Amino acid sequence: MFDTLIRGGTIIDGSGGAPYRADVALMDGRIAAIGHNLGEAAQTIDAGGFCVTPGFIDIHRHGDAEVFRPGFGKAELRQGLTTILNGACGVSLVPFGERHREELLHYLEPITGKLDPAIPTESLGAYLNALRKVKLPLNVGMMLGAGTVRADLFGYGEEEPADMRQLHRQLERGIADGAYGISLGLGYAPECFYTTDGLIRALQPLKDGDIPITVHMRHEGDGVCDSVEEMIAVAKALRCPMHISHLKAMGKRNWHVKIPRALELMERARADGVDISCDVYLYDAGSTQLLHLLPPDFLRGGVDAICARLRDKNQREILREAIAHRHDFDNIAQMVGWDNIMLSALNLPEYQHLIGKTVAEAAELLHLDPVDCLCQLLADERCAVTMIDRMACEDDICTILHDDYSSVISDSTYPTSGMPHPRVYGSYVRVFERFVLEKKTIDLPTAVRKITSLPAEAMRIKNKGLLRVGMDADINIFKPELLRERATYLDPRQESEGMDTVLVGGKPAILHGAWTDAGAGQAI
Numbered sequence: 001m002f003d004t005l006i007r008g009g010t011i012i013d014g015s016g017g018a019p020y021r022a023d024v025a026l027m028d029g030r031i032a033a034i035g036h037n038l039g040e041a042a043q044t045i046d047a048g049g050f051c052v053t054p055g056f057i058d059i060h061r062h063g064d065a066e067v068f069r070p071g072f073g074k075a076e077l078r079q080g081l082t083t084i085l086n087g088a089c090g091v092s093l094v095p096f097g098e099r100h101r102e103e104l105l106h107y108l109e110p111i112t113g114k115l116d117p118a119i120p121t122e123s124l125g126a127y128l129n130a131l132r133k134v135k136l137p138l139n140v141g142m143m144l145g146a147g148t149v150r151a152d153l154f155g156y157g158e159e160e161p162a163d164m165r166q167l168h169r170q171l172e173r174g175i176a177d178g179a180y181g182i183s184l185g186l187g188y189a190p191e192c193f194y195t196t197d198g199l200i201r202a203l204q205p206l207k208d209g210d211i212p213i214t215v216h217m218r219h220e221g222d223g224v225c226d227s228v229e230e231m232i233a234v235a236k237a238l239r240c241p242m243h244i245s246h247l248k249a250m251g252k253r254n255w256h257v258k259i260p261r262a263l264e265l266m267e268r269a270r271a272d273g274v275d276i277s278c279d280v281y282l283y284d285a286g287s288t289q290l291l292h293l294l295p296p297d298f299l300r301g302g303v304d305a306i307c308a309r310l311r312d313k314n315q316r317e318i319l320r321e322a323i324a325h326r327h328d329f330d331n332i333a334q335m336v337g338w339d340n341i342m343l344s345a346l347n348l349p350e351y352q353h354l355i356g357k358t359v360a361e362a363a364e365l366l367h368l369d370p371v372d373c374l375c376q377l378l379a380d381e382r383c384a385v386t387m388i389d390r391m392a393c394e395d396d397i398c399t400i401l402h403d404d405y406s407s408v409i410s411d412s413t414y415p416t417s418g419m420p421h422p423r424v425y426g427s428y429v430r431v432f433e434r435f436v437l438e439k440k441t442i443d444l445p446t447a448v449r450k451i452t453s454l455p456a457e458a459m460r461i462k463n464k465g466l467l468r469v470g471m472d473a474d475i476n477i478f479k480p481e482l483l484r485e486r487a488t489y490l491d492p493r494q495e496s497e498g499m500d501t502v503l504v505g506g507k508p509a510i511l512h513g514a515w516t517d518a519g520a521g522q523a524i
């Protein structure tokens with residue numbers, strides 16, 4: 001007798017293969033059998049007319065602090081997510097000690113939100129142990145942010161760490177503690193200060209191993225192809241798996257041109273034996289720290305140094321010139337324009353009326369020009385400001401979706417104040433609603449593969465992502481045509497609709513649309 005029998009559904013198994021009709025039997029949190037006339041079960045779920053897929057996997061979220069907050073998991077499970085990885089973009093919440101703690105927290109806050117001081121940050125091991133004591137609605141794993149490691153050891157200084165041994169030790173320790181990968185944030189301080197050679201030296205512990213590197217690249221606009229080449233060079237030098245996060249070409253002048261070339265570079269690298277893959281999020285707007293508008297030389301020395309620079313008249317003039325003319329960094333303000341950059345989270349009471357306004361609008365309200373407005377907001381808020389910037393083009397997203405090696409991610413950030421990006425709530429419904437049914441960019445089995453087996457493979461997540469005997473019983477049951485994304489840019493905190501049943505480890509977290517509060521997730 002099985003625990004659960006899912007009867008009469010259409011199996012889309014995550015491999016990308018053709019759908020077929022079968023029953024699925026579950027036992028002890030695993031898939032015990034797939035076929036017909038499987039026998040008796042304690043619980044039967046009628047899936048006639050429904051698709052049955054593996055639970056969805058998001059390998060790129062910034063929920064490092066969110067997973068400890070009450071209410072975590074609803075936004076995720078309502079779109080069928082049963083497994084997430086946090087710690088992306090080099091900026092994981094661990095490991096750090098006291099040395100640069102205040103600075104690190106300030107830097108992380110726009111991405112992960114405020115940190116509960118009870119969460120241990122000194123090591124990934126301690127963090128995961130704390131997570132194991134929490135009732136988790138879905139499975140949660142972590143990557144180790146190499147940017148956090150560097151900032152903890154050496155601060156936000158520009159100079160390359162002369163002695164890399166401490167850094168190596170921390171990476172090794174994180175891997176031993178269970179990190180699924182090492183994430184890099186080469187667009188952010190302090191990792192933007194690495195030379196390519198320095199980066200390869202910093203990542204030596206990964207050499208000839210099977211721990212993937214995930215990378216928020218140095219450039220994602222004018223220089224995106226150079227950045228892809230840089231990461232191919234790093235992968236070749238280290239002979240380890242490389243995964244490019246949120247591939248995009250920011251700025252109108254790069255649309256339609258850079259992405260085909262970037263994909264071609266990766267294709268050629270694979271032909272050369274490099275293990276390289278990528279992912280994409282499904283929105284033409286991104287979300288990150290407002291700080292990301294500044295050139296790397298403005299990011300030296302941490303929050304206090306940055307704020308002093310932003311208040312200095314001469315420095316402001318230098319910044320004005322840089323934004324107007326420079327091309328040697330991801331000059332987002334120049335590439336997308338002030339009216340495409342929306343302020344989504346600010347902390348000070350006197351700035352709350354600016355949430356939801358573009359920098360252009362905020363500047364007008366404050367009677368400032370946009371550069372002065374940017375400097376004032378960042379300095380007053382001590383850099384903890386989040387933006388949503390409309391910088392990409394949906395055609396490029398489709399081009400990436402057509403690539404065989406691209407997974408879908410959300411890149412969810414969780415600022416505690418202001419407005420999150422709608423992708424936190426909608427990404428995994430959007431893939432069906434917009435890109436399978438409306439635009440017909442990819443077919444149903446391909447879409448399912450890009451949110452199940454492909455990301456699981458890229459990050460070496462064992463026993464998940466496929467409906468096969470022996471795999472974990474993380475399973476979704478739904479009709480694609482009933483899925484609805486309800487979150488919007490101006491009203492983002494809206495859970496998606498239409499997911500009928502979601503099983504985590506064989507237990508329903510949502511059963512026929514109703515929340516069960518099973519809490520069967522695990523720290524993986």
Ligand SMILES: [Zn+2]
Pocket residue numbers: 088089216245246
């Ligand atoms: Zn990123």
